[in-house]
Amino acid sequence: MADSRATLRSSPGLALFSALVYLFLYAPILVLVVFSFNAGRLTAEWQGFTFAWYAKLLHNPQILSALRNSLVVATASTVACTILGTAAALAFHKHRFRKQAAMDALITVPIVVPEIVLASSLVLLFAAIGLRLGFFTVILAHIAFSVSYAVVVVRSRLAGFDRSLEEAAADLGAGPWATFWKVTLPGIAPGVLAGALLVFALSIDDYVITSFVAGVGATTLPIQIYSMVRTGISPEINAVSTILLAATSLLLFAAYRLEQGRSARTAVIPIVLSLGLLGAPFFLGGRAASGDKVLNVYIWSNYISPETVKKFEQRYGVHVNVDLYDTNEAMLAKVATGNVAYDILCPSNYPVESLRHQNLLLPLDHTALPHLTNIDPRFLDQAYDPGNRYSVPYFWGTGGIAYDKTKVGTVDSWAALWDARWKGRILMLDDPREAIGATFKWKGLSYNTVDEAKLFEARRLLMEQKKLVKTYNASNFEDVLLSRDVWLAQGWNGQFAKVMADDHELTYVIPKEGASMFVDSLVIPASAPHPELAHAFIDFTLEPEIAAEICRTMQYSTPNRAALPLLPAAIRDNPAIFPPDDVVGRLELIHDIGESTVLYDRLWTEVKTSE
Ligand code: N2P
Numbered sequence: 043m044a045d046s047r048a049t050l051r052s053s054p055g056l057a058l059f060s061a062l063v064y065l066f067l068y069a070p071i072l073v074l075v076v077f078s079f080n081a082g083r084l085t086a087e088w089q090g091f092t093f094a095w096y097a098k099l100l101h102n103p104q105i106l107s108a109l110r111n112s113l114v115v116a117t118a119s120t121v122a123c124t125i126l127g128t129a130a131a132l133a134f135h136k137h138r139f140r141k142q143a144a145m146d147a148l149i150t151v152p153i154v155v156p157e158i159v160l161a162s163s164l165v166l167l168f169a170a171i172g173l174r175l176g177f178f179t180v181i182l183a184h185i186a187f188s189v190s191y192a193v194v195v196v197r198s199r200l201a202g203f204d205r206s207l208e209e210a211a212a213d214l215g216a217g218p219w220a221t222f223w224k225v226t227l228p229g230i231a232p233g234v235l236a237g238a239l240l241v242f243a244l245s246i247d248d249y250v251i252t253s254f255v256a257g258v259g260a261t262t263l264p265i266q267i268y269s270m271v272r273t274g275i276s277p278e279i280n281a282v283s284t285i286l287l288a289a290t291s292l293l294l295f296a297a298y299r300l301e302q303g304r305s306a307r308t309a310v311i312p313i314v315l316s317l318g319l320l321g322a323p324f325f326l327g328g329r330a331a332s333g334d335k336v337l338n339v340y341i342w343s344n345y346i347s348p349e350t351v352k353k354f355e356q357r358y359g360v361h362v363n364v365d366l367y368d369t370n371e372a373m374l375a376k377v378a379t380g381n382v383a384y385d386i387l388c389p390s391n392y393p394v395e396s397l398r399h400q401n402l403l404l405p406l407d408h409t410a411l412p413h414l415t416n417i418d419p420r421f422l423d424q425a426y427d428p429g430n431r432y433s434v435p436y437f438w439g440t441g442g443i444a445y446d447k448t449k450v451g452t453v454d455s456w457a458a459l460w461d462a463r464w465k466g467r468i469l470m471l472d473d474p475r476e477a478i479g480a481t482f483k484w485k486g487l488s489y490n491t492v493d494e495a496k497l498f499e500a501r502r503l504l505m506e507q508k509k510l511v512k513t514y515n516a517s518n519f520e521d522v523l524l525s526r527d528v529w530l531a532q533g534w535n536g537q538f539a540k541v542m543a544d545d546h547e548l549t550y551v552i553p554k555e556g557a558s559m560f561v562d563s564l565v566i567p568a569s570a571p572h573p574e575l576a577h578a579f580i581d582f583t584l585e586p587e588i589a590a591e592i593c594r595t596m597q598y599s600t601p602n603r604a605a606l607p608l609l610p611a612a613i614r615d616n617p618a619i620f621p622p623d624d625v626v627g628r629l630e631l632i633h634d635i636g637e638s639t640v641l642y643d644r645l646w647t648e649v650k651t652s653e
Contacts, residue, residue, distance in 0.1 A: 078280035108266035127192025175257030199233025292316035395634035413584035433563035456484035472514035474646035536598030559629035
């Protein structure tokens with residue numbers, strides 16, 4: 043110790059180097075912590091000190107319920123892993139197994155296997171045994187990935203444990219149980235506690251595996267943070283991340299002390315502080331939202347505001363879980379696993395077709411939807427769902443190009459997205475049907491082209507374009523444009539309309555070759571646990587005031603005629619939101635293309651992963 047200190051002092055170069063390494067490691071965390079106290083909403087500008095974001099957290103029911111879920115999951119998996127892990131470690135310690143080396147290696151497998159592999163195999167397993175994704179599967183998964191850590195930690199403590207003490211106890215007449223409780227356990231207690239703390243910290247932090255195995259209503263804190271990030275980083279996220287960070291660091295610090303062989307007492311303060319941090323929101327902010335009646339909604343991001351959801355919750359005295367997706371494909375993949383319990387989905391026109399053909403939708407009871415008459419007949423009784431037996435239009439819109447006119451002049455063709463002058467300034471929708479479809483449209487073909495040779499040609503064009511593309515994004519593409527990380531972006535009109543309201547250098551165009559149009563509808567899956575409440579929800583969104591609120595807050599186009607007079611002129615007369623008839627004439631609906639979907643998905647993956 044003394045030696046290495048001397049070296050650092052006598053060599054300023056080395057000291058500087060270490061300082062830089064630490065800076066590299068901790069600067070991002072430091073920035074996050076500092077900005078969680080920033081009075082301004084903008085992420086990167088300091089505008090004074092405040093605790094406001096922490097106070098806001100206390101009144102955010104979504105965060106509180108995510109935090110509560112995280113604590114329940116972490117506690118359950120910690121208890122299970124500590125018991126299992128200690129038992130396994132003792133077994134390893136007491137007995138020599140025949141294939142000892144293999145057993146040793148096997149026990150560490152969950153530690154070294156890539157998380158994503160463990161995650162997908164768990165999902166497969168749960169589907170195979172017919173276990174519905176939810177709270178219970180999250181707990182099982184957390185036990186699976188963290189039990190090994192408990193074993194390893196307890197074993198390392200056992201390695202230094204003097205077994206002659208156990209023999210002495212036995213000699214003095216103690217039975218195996220008495221020996222365990224009175225001699226072994228007290229001897230290894232710090233190791234057991236350190237293992238438990240490690241498991242707790244791992245569980246509280248996990249994102250990847252949880253995101254795979256969490257069904258509805260099992261949103262943990264990391265999942266909640268991620269879904270908030272997708273609609274833009276806010277200081278609230280910095281605040282909740284800071285709390286999570288502080289709590290886990292304290293736990294790890296306590297575990298470290300125990301592993302160093304310190305007495306259990308030295309770990310008490312960090313443990314109490316950590317649990318206090320995690321528990322405080324419940325004492326200070328009241329209870330997390332709960333209630334036995336729930337509705338599980340799986341909908342596009344940027345499609346419904348929390349205020350609207352709250353209105354429904356209050357009117358019906360229920361709790362609504364809202365999960366978000368960014369593409370039809372992501373939604374279909376999740377629904378296809380068959381073991382998620384959603385009550386409402388919001389597919390575009392073409393997936394309605396495929397869900398219907400797979401018998402995955404519940405026929406709607408029109409008598410429970412008295413406000414259906416508010417929908418403009420232009421959007422009713424379409425080929426994808428004759429008679430609207432399964433679907434009720436929610437939003438319609440277009441997929442065009444938004445751009446900064448001061449930087450790129452006037453754009454009127456898809457060709458602009460292949461223009462080398464805008465290298466590194468282009469964003470494409472991360473959506474196979476939209477990206478490949480736009481390529482077709484540019485070349486005078488249809489969004490619904492299925493000819494293989496033409497599809498391969500589209501792939502070639504997209505791979506060529508890739509050199510110019512800054513990023514593929516289907517979630518917050520409008521923010522990327524707003525921040526000028528890109529100057530041109532393919533995307534859906536509503537989100538663009540929202541940022542254009544504040545930024546007049548931006549504009550939105552339907553290229554002269556034409557563009558896509560979508561009609562996204564609410565449907566009820568055949569397996570919905572709460573079909574009655576789901577009908578009530580659909581009818582609620584059809585009420586004129588509610589439909590107008592949804593349109594006003596999200597700025598996608600409402601198909602609800604009765605809502606139109608309630609909209610501010612700035613929205614009703616906005617051509618980016620409600621395009622004039624000649625523009626509508628250039629729009630094409632994306633259809634279900636059956637088998638060819640697989641080829642679209644494959645080609646799109648190839649484009650994105652190509653060099
Ligand atoms: C919502 C995107 C619009 C949906 N984030 C396009 N069908």
